[in-house]
Amino acid sequence: MIRLFKHYIPNAVLLLALFDFVLLVTAGELGWIVRAWQLGITVGDIHERWVPLLIFAGLVQTAMVAVGVYGSDALRSMRYAGARLLVAISLGIIALSAVYFMLPSHTLWRSNLFYAMFIAIALLLSIRFLLSGLLGTAPFRRRILVLGAGARADRLRKLGDRPEAGFVIVGYVGMSAAPPVVEEAIHRDAIANLTRYVDNLGVSEVVLALEERRNALPLKDLLRIKTTGVHVNDFSTFLERETGRVDLDTVNPSWLIFSDGFSSGQMVSSAIKRMFDIVASLALLVLALPLIIVFAILVKLDSKGPAFFRQVRVGLYGQDFSLIKLRSMRLDAEAGGAQWAAKSDPRVTRIGKIIRKLRIDELPQAWTVLKGEMSFVGPRPERPEFVSDLEEKLPFYAERHMVKPGITGWAQVNYPYGASIEDSRHKLEYDLYYAKNYTPFLDLLILLQTVRVVLWNEGAR
Known part of the structure; x- marks a missing residue:
């Protein structure tokens, strides 16, 4: 494995990613050549368009990471990889439209992108077909x-x-x-x-x-x-x-103390994280405000009670804070006390099922991020009633509160929705890994993979 910014990447994945980048640049150039041939003009020197070609390859590959093209399932199944590649290239082309709008002097023709998209799909599927029987063999x-x-x-x-x-x-x-x-x-x-x-x-x-x-x-x-x-x-x-997790069955305090990690308090990393949270939460609130208003009205019409609800959660250093979300359950959902959410939970309203499935109920949390009580990336904050019980039953549970809680996290992109002590134990192992190995690079990786979780509705309940 290759260690990149304290996070390990399998050799086969890294090699495949390098092949993909080269093939994406090739697809962009071939698309240019095809279009130039159709128009009857000279192709010109590739050095004149290397910037838009690199932008094309970089954005499409970023979309590939986001939708799970480099996940274990995609590496083993051509059908799975093909579906993810189609989505990734489509998202990449959409992102390119926005980038090219802001950088009009570094753009490829739209017809060029049309050809490059299909050429890229063919090349990327071909390299997977050729390497599918090789990536898992002894040399790798x-x-x-x-x-x-x-x-x-x-x-x-x-x-x-x-x-x-x-x-x-x-x-x-x-x-x-x-x-x-x-x-x-x-x-x-x-x-x-x-x-x-x-x-x-x-x-x-x-x-x-x-x-x-x-x-x-x-x-x-x-x-x-x-x-x-x-x-x-x-x-x-x-x-x-x-x-990608800390194994609670074998770990001990001395290992946690003397092993490499737990440097999230470094000044530069913390400053970068906070700056991103401020910019991203402001942008999200502005862009999502119409959507929040529409669904707030629908929530209000669908069931009795307020459109939003506040709930006390445990945050950084064990301090309580108030989290705000769109209401997705009935007002009497916890009349008998705090309880875990269950699969096909009868307490969820009709609109609540939709907003929970699409994660729209999470959007108001951007305000909590802007205030500095949460971050975009970090362990999901739990309720005080659950935390007191979990700290008694799970070793090192309090250590997850040494980093700011987040809307999404390493546990959320690696483990399906959990609503039990055993699920909390598995998620804690991922949370400890995040707290121990935090870098801005890991945050970026989690944010990208959150796209996969949302698009394919992984873990929603």
Whole structure:
């Protein structure tokens, strides 16, 4: 994996993205050539239009990221990838129209874009067809040796068996006298020289999956392996990198304290985040105001009660704040006390089903962002009634309040809507990953992937 701004990107995805960018530039140029041939004019030097070609490729590829073209499902299914590519290129062309309006001196002809769009679809589908059987093969998967043969090693085996896994486990080494869970494991005593064994297998990384680390770390072996250039990783760090979440089953306070991360308080990053929140929330409020007014009227006509409702949520450093949304439930929705939202919740009104499905009920939260109580990106704020219960049942739950809550977040784009303690546990793992690895780049990635969540109605309830 390649680490980019503290976030890991699989080698296969990065390679495919580079191919795509080159192909998008090629599609733009071929579109130009076709149109020039139709008009009977000279093609001219490509250097004269490299700026609009790069804008074309950059915006279309940004749309591809936003709609999930580089997700695991799209990498495995041509049908899935084709549908996402069509949407992405359409969104890219719409975005280009706006950019070209603001930069009229750096535009491609509309007829050029028409041809480039179809050429791009053909080229992008072709490269996926050619590489579909190659991206998941050994050359693109890291070779891992697992030290351990217990339950943790078995978890790694199951993780490596997934089609989208970026690694392949080439061996297991049992390090204790306990009966192995992974039966094919070789005991350490059967290996004369572990360093040579690692070299013979062509291992690129060794992962510690010991059940009990106290007085069990093979320090001499690990030191020799490390000095040969092979990366050595502990179990929790490896899982964090491969899954994009902090594993609550194995993590401990010392790992959180000494591991890299939790730098969201840096002055520059915080300033960039706040500046974006102010500009984006102002723009959203202005653009969405007519939509908010229309649905506020519909909410008022559909059921008794106010169009908007305020609700206390827990924010930064555990401080309470008031969140405002369009009302989507009946007034007596919580007559019996606070409760989780359920699938096909009978408390949701007719208009409420529509605005929740389209996420329109979330739009007024831009005002909360403008006030500085929320951010566009961050862990979703929970109600105090739920927080007090979750802090008792889930370890490290309070740590998610060390960053400002958001309208969308890493958990929202990676995990479907959850309404239980177990769902909260899974979402907490993603929230901790975000708090630990926050950068403006990760915020941008989350905002782009939120487009996918909204377009395909993922997780709405």
